[in-house]
Amino acid sequence: xxxxxxxxxxxxxxxxxxxxxxxxxxxxxxxxxxxxxxxxxxxxxxxxxxxxxxxxxxxxxxxxxxxxxxxxxxxxxxxxxxxxxxxxxxxxxxxxxxxxxxxxxxxxxxxxxxxxxxxxxxxxxxxxxxxxxxxxxxxxxxxxxxxxxxxxxxxxxxxxxxxxxxxxxxxxxxxxxxxxxxxxxxxxxxxxxxxxxxxxxxxxxxxxxxxxxxxxxxxxxxxxxxxxxxxxxxxxxxxxxxxxxxxxxxxxxxxxxxxxxxxxxxxxxxxxxxxxxxxxxxxxxxxxxxxxxxxxxxxxxxxxxxxxxxxxxxxxxxxxxxxxxxxxxxxxxxxxxxxxxxxxxxxxxxxxxxxxxxxxxxxx
Ligand SMILES: NC(=O)c1ccc[n+]([C@@H]2O[C@H](COP(=O)([O-])OP(=O)(O)OC[C@H]3O[C@@H](n4cnc5c(N)ncnc54)[C@H](O)[C@@H]3O)[C@@H](O)[C@H]2O)c1
Ligand SMILES: CC(C)C[C@H](N)C(=O)O
Numbered sequence: 001x002x003x004x005x006x007x008x009x010x011x012x013x014x015x016x017x018x019x020x021x022x023x024x025x026x027x028x029x030x031x032x033x034x035x036x037x038x039x040x041x042x043x044x045x046x047x048x049x050x051x052x053x054x055x056x057x058x059x060x061x062x063x064x065x066x067x068x069x070x071x072x073x074x075x076x077x078x079x080x081x082x083x084x085x086x087x088x089x090x091x092x093x094x095x096x097x098x099x100x101x102x103x104x105x106x107x108x109x110x111x112x113x114x115x116x117x118x119x120x121x122x123x124x125x126x127x128x129x130x131x132x133x134x135x136x137x138x139x140x141x142x143x144x145x146x147x148x149x150x151x152x153x154x155x156x157x158x159x160x161x162x163x164x165x166x167x168x169x170x171x172x173x174x175x176x177x178x179x180x181x182x183x184x185x186x187x188x189x190x191x192x193x194x195x196x197x198x199x200x201x202x203x204x205x206x207x208x209x210x211x212x213x214x215x216x217x218x219x220x221x222x223x224x225x226x227x228x229x230x231x232x233x234x235x236x237x238x239x240x241x242x243x244x245x246x247x248x249x250x251x252x253x254x255x256x257x258x259x260x261x262x263x264x265x266x267x268x269x270x271x272x273x274x275x276x277x278x279x280x281x282x283x284x285x286x287x288x289x290x291x292x293x294x295x296x297x298x299x300x301x302x303x304x305x306x307x308x309x310x311x312x313x314x315x316x317x318x319x320x321x322x323x324x325x326x327x328x329x330x331x332x333x334x335x336x337x338x339x340x341x342x343x344x345x346x347x348x349x350x351x352x353x354x355x356x357x358x359x360x361x362x363x364x
Contacts, residue, residue: 039079153289180238
């Protein structure tokens with residue numbers, strides 16, 4: 001992989017390699033764009049087959065955070081980190097402390113939080129070395145685990161998408177097919193069930209499926225059968241790239257709205273579902289509840305204020321759908337335009353973010 005041409009193409013600012021032999025840390029921090037403010041994005045721990053795969057994932061996810069933060073109206077840029085390793089086997093406290101020291105070395109240009117494979121406990125270890133971490137335990141004055149808030153935002157986003165497709169945002173009697181019932185989706189199912197939606201669920205983890213069937217009376221299907229499930233709304237909450245050439249022809253839903261990052265395999269798949277009249281809630285708009293919540297820590301965390309901001313996901317998505325309808329463009333393109341406009345309007349007068357010696361995250 002040629003790194004500089006890749007970085008130049010989407011104008012990445014910085015890529016940092018972190019190695020600590022003692023703890024086994026091998027990590028990459030990618031900072032995409034800090035026009036709007038310091039780069040905020042989670043740390044993913046994953047078993048990458050190759051270094052190139054890890055670097056590419058960090059870069060791709062960092063760019064996604066630039067768009068997510070901009071579209072959510074946050075004064076934050078985009079960055080992301082990946083740690084190479086199996087989150088079930090390879091973690092140790094020294095690893096996260098060493099990683100925290102690397103974050104500290106960036107002096108606030110990158111602020112981290114949870115992502116797939118990392119937990120509140122990991123953030124607490126990072127916090128032992130740096131202030132530039134959010135989503136630590138509430139006893140540090142922090143916001144804790146972002147997943148329940150992400151789930152609430154996705155629930156609100158599903159309502160906005162239902163309103164666009166069906167002319168009402170009531171989910172009572174609607175059937176929602178949920179792919180993956182992990183941290184976010186289990187809580188999402190709770191909101192949907194409370195509103196009277198019928199649930200179809202799948203997961204590669206049989207226990208997770210059992211739990212949802214038991215708690216919400218959900219109907220279980222095999223992982224490959226979720227795309228063709230007879231439903232009104234398909235909620236991808238597991239992996240990326242599940243909207244692709246193979247799955248699109250199987251879909252019966254009029255709405256696609258879920259928590260997973262990077263749901264479209266490529267841009268052409270956004271066009272395909274747009275042409276079919278499917279309402280698609282762009283992933284980085286609907287799943288921004290977690291980052292909105294942790295970002296409130298930069299003002300001294302206030303849960304009420306954070307939740308009010310999370311509620312804006314409904315209006316934000318309605319705006320995206322209106323642009324998509326007005327210009328007859330896929331909703332993912334409409335969302336990109338909305339985010340890019342915010343960044344471009346500041347870019348003329350501001351460059352990269354540099355800490356000015358004072359920051360609000362210090363709770364010590
Ligand atoms: N946690 C957050 O706050 C947050 C914020 C924004 C976006 N997201 C995204 O939402 C998604 C879910 O996040 P999470 O924190 O709930 O993760 P999680 O790991 O807790 O849940 C994912 C679930 O998907 C299941 N799964 C994996 N492959 C599958 C397959 N092929 N078919 C069916 N199920 C499968 C897993 O077994 C797991 O139960 C991820 O894509 C994540 O990037 C999460
Ligand atoms: C900052 C974190 C809460 C970010 C989250 N992992 C996301 O993808 O949005």
